[in-house]
Amino acid sequence: MRCTVVGAGAWGTALADLLARNGHEVRLWAYEPDVVESINSKHENLRFLRGHPLSSSVEALGDVNRAVEGAELVTLSTPSHVLRRIIKSASGSLPRSAPLVVATKGIEKETLCLMTEVAEQEISGATVVAISGPSFAVEVVSCQPTAVVVASTSSEAAGVAQRAFSSPYFRSYTHSDVIGVELGGALKNVMAVATGIAQGLGLGFNAQAALVTRGLAEMTRLGAALGAEPGTFAGLAGLGDLVLTCTGSLSRNRTVGIELGKGRKLEDVLKDRETVAEGVVTAQSARELAAREGVEMPIVDTVNRVLFEGQSARSAIAALMTRELRAEVDK
Amino acid sequence: MRCTVVGAGAWGTALADLLARNGHEVRLWAYEPDVVESINSKHENLRFLRGHPLSSSVEALGDVNRAVEGAELVTLSTPSHVLRRIIKSASGSLPRSAPLVVATKGIEKETLCLMTEVAEQEISGATVVAISGPSFAVEVVSCQPTAVVVASTSSEAAGVAQRAFSSPYFRSYTHSDVIGVELGGALKNVMAVATGIAQGLGLGFNAQAALVTRGLAEMTRLGAALGAEPGTFAGLAGLGDLVLTCTGSLSRNRTVGIELGKGRKLEDVLKDRETVAEGVVTAQSARELAAREGVEMPIVDTVNRVLFEGQSARSAIAALMTRELRAEVDK
Numbered sequence: 001m002r003c004t005v006v007g008a009g010a011w012g013t014a015l016a017d018l019l020a021r022n023g024h025e026v027r028l029w030a031y032e033p034d035v036v037e038s039i040n041s042k043h044e045n046l047r048f049l050r051g052h053p054l055s056s057s058v059e060a061l062g063d064v065n066r067a068v069e070g071a072e073l074v075t076l077s078t079p080s081h082v083l084r085r086i087i088k089s090a091s092g093s094l095p096r097s098a099p100l101v102v103a104t105k106g107i108e109k110e111t112l113c114l115m116t117e118v119a120e121q122e123i124s125g126a127t128v129v130a131i132s133g134p135s136f137a138v139e140v141v142s143c144q145p146t147a148v149v150v151a152s153t154s155s156e157a158a159g160v161a162q163r164a165f166s167s168p169y170f171r172s173y174t175h176s177d178v179i180g181v182e183l184g185g186a187l188k189n190v191m192a193v194a195t196g197i198a199q200g201l202g203l204g205f206n207a208q209a210a211l212v213t214r215g216l217a218e219m220t221r222l223g224a225a226l227g228a229e230p231g232t233f234a235g236l237a238g239l240g241d242l243v244l245t246c247t248g249s250l251s252r253n254r255t256v257g258i259e260l261g262k263g264r265k266l267e268d269v270l271k272d273r274e275t276v277a278e279g280v281v282t283a284q285s286a287r288e289l290a291a292r293e294g295v296e297m298p299i300v301d302t303v304n305r306v307l308f309e310g311q312s313a314r315s316a317i318a319a320l321m322t323r324e325l326r327a328e329v330d331k
Numbered sequence: 332m333r334c335t336v337v338g339a340g341a342w343g344t345a346l347a348d349l350l351a352r353n354g355h356e357v358r359l360w361a362y363e364p365d366v367v368e369s370i371n372s373k374h375e376n377l378r379f380l381r382g383h384p385l386s387s388s389v390e391a392l393g394d395v396n397r398a399v400e401g402a403e404l405v406t407l408s409t410p411s412h413v414l415r416r417i418i419k420s421a422s423g424s425l426p427r428s429a430p431l432v433v434a435t436k437g438i439e440k441e442t443l444c445l446m447t448e449v450a451e452q453e454i455s456g457a458t459v460v461a462i463s464g465p466s467f468a469v470e471v472v473s474c475q476p477t478a479v480v481v482a483s484t485s486s487e488a489a490g491v492a493q494r495a496f497s498s499p500y501f502r503s504y505t506h507s508d509v510i511g512v513e514l515g516g517a518l519k520n521v522m523a524v525a526t527g528i529a530q531g532l533g534l535g536f537n538a539q540a541a542l543v544t545r546g547l548a549e550m551t552r553l554g555a556a557l558g559a560e561p562g563t564f565a566g567l568a569g570l571g572d573l574v575l576t577c578t579g580s581l582s583r584n585r586t587v588g589i590e591l592g593k594g595r596k597l598e599d600v601l602k603d604r605e606t607v608a609e610g611v612v613t614a615q616s617a618r619e620l621a622a623r624e625g626v627e628m629p630i631v632d633t634v635n636r637v638l639f640e641g642q643s644a645r646s647a648i649a650a651l652m653t654r655e656l657r658a659e660v661d662k
Contacts, residue, residue: 134540144535145652171541171652204475205579209465210502213571220565234551234565240544247578248536321476321502 001164004071006064006086008035010137011103012077013045017141020055022167028060029067036060052141065093073164074098076119079276080106083115087122094123099157101129105185106278107285114182127157130178132185133236134244143169149237151175173236180232183223185241189279190286191215192245192253194299197306197313200261211299212246218297225293253279260306261313283307332495335402337395337417339366340606341468342434343408344376348472351386353498359391360398367391383472396424404495405429407450410607411437414446418453425454430488432460436516437609438616445513458488461509463516464567465575474500480568482506504567511563514554516572520610521617522546523576523584525630528637528644531592542630543577549628556624584610591637592644614638
């Protein structure tokens with residue numbers, strides 16, 4: 001199949017490599033000319049996935065229209081804040097019959113739309129599929145066993161994505177709850193920041209496990225309010241991805257949280273970084289969504305106060321940890 | 332309140348210390364004379380919680396009948412395979428009005444009873460409370476923030492336990508689903524062995540996060556069959572404890588799994604250990620419960636095959652990871 005991946009960060013690059021190893025013809029659009037150059041000449045993404053040789057059949061392009069032309073399956077993996085703009089610029093060349101697999105995780109700041117909603121708005125009639133689950137890119141490109149979900153209201157499109165991405169070491173389960181799968185992937189980044197803050201403050205595993213648990217509960221509450229199935233959050237795109245991001249050592253969002261927990265300022269933490277920590281933006285969007293839907297999200301609120309309102313990490317986490325005694329499940 | 336803790340392993344010792352810091356009068360029964368001696372003379376459990384000074388008001392005793400006499404709250408924290416025998420031997424002195432807080436996690440091998448069921452059978456009319464949640468003993472004794480649940484069909488008894496154990500750094504949430512809370516605590520040890528095996532084999536975070544997710548799904552299935560509320564498994568005693576045990580660096584059960592994953596034999600792994608890895612015994616009991624209830628538990632089966640049937644860790648995990656593609660949620 002002719003597959004195009006739009007966005008050559010670590011995750012897009014790993015997905016392009018996976019598709020190529022599965023025998024597909026793969027074009028990968030990269031924003032940065034040096035990334036196009038290094039993938040085509042060295043078969044390595046020296047900027048975002050250094051040290052991992054890529055399938056030599058992945059062809060990188062700097063022109064997004066040329067990249068999507070004639071594609072039978074298009075995967076979107078840009079940072080969330082530029083997804084709309086990039087789809088717009090590619091829309092003239094994008095074959096309407098190609099399912100759009102959305103690998104970008106986030107909530108658009110201005111509109112509070114999920115990434116599949118952004119895609120549907122820009123490409124009318126598009127069939128969208130969300131792909132999510134516990135999947136560090138460096139492990140996927142290293143052929144470490146990984147399991148994800150591919151969710152679509154079209155079971156046919158979900159099946160196409162499942163067959164395209166599946167390999168002996170990459171298992172894709174189909175799912176029908178697009179909203180739940182996407183929200184899990186987006187919100188877990190905020191929880192990763194929260195867990196990182198706790199870790200940076202020197203709190204132990206007990207506290208971090210409690211945070212993860214209460215975090216999943218508030219993710220599920222927001223999901224239910226937005227029409228997702230609560231059970232989705234107990235699956236790979238909810239719990240699975242949350243566990244990975246909050247405990248695996250490689251997560252960008254958790255690293256940002258750790259620095260904040262140690263007392264560094266957000267602007268100082270972010271200025272050292274080349275890659276996007278999606279959880280920082282998603283924290284704001286999630287808080288607005290929660291307010292709109294009337295859902296209580298104390299961990300999301302806490303992260304926002306530390307990120308944007310100058311509350312010290314220590315006092316914010318202390319406040320979160322000492323809410324009054326009560327039953328675990330409110331009756 | 333006069334509180335007795337029966338069993339001076341790491342967890343019982345940490346709970347005794349917590350109760351003492353909360354101002355209660357605490358007696359702690361220890362099986363080993365050297366533990367009685369070290370707690371009373373050095374205020375430290377040199378065998379099971381070395382390096383952590385205990386409240387000097389914790390009194391250790393070697394006679395379980397004297398330990399429980401006159402107690403107003405009794406906490407049981409022995410290894411699971413000796414709980415019945417120890418309750419039997421103490422039952423003559425145990426005040427019938429004292430709630431029994433069960434901190435032991437496991438499933439009795441011969442009867443497939445949960446630990447609260449064992450207590451109820453041996454002390455007729457007893458009011459039992461299960462305490463569980465993500466709580467490494469060394470963190471509790473170090474006053475690291477921790478959150479657990481205390482579950483009882485008697486909301487009064489749950490409230491007594493909640494007030495006795497709660498402190499600014501130890502939060503107890505009340506719960507009514509005793510079976511769910513206990514099963515979560517018991518089964519997570521099997522999942523920790525499974526995750527350890529995967530880690531020992533060199534699998535990455537993606538695979539371990541997928542295992543944790545699928546593990547919680549099968550724990551929840553068994554719980555539902557046994558009358559637990561599925562939602563309990565999404566809480567501190569399910570997900571929370573599972574995350575802790577499968578990802579925190581301190582878990583005994585995971586350590587056993589890692590050694591097995593590296594190719595060592597079970598008998599060699601266990602002979603080096605002073606403490607009990609409950610997951611090894613619970614794996615068998617869980618498999619029998621699942622068979623009795625007609626519940627599919629592929630991860631529990633896999634752990635049993637590695638532990639007791641000589642299957643290599645590599646082929647067992649490979650088989651688990653390559654089950655046929657399908658939807659995440661069976662419809």
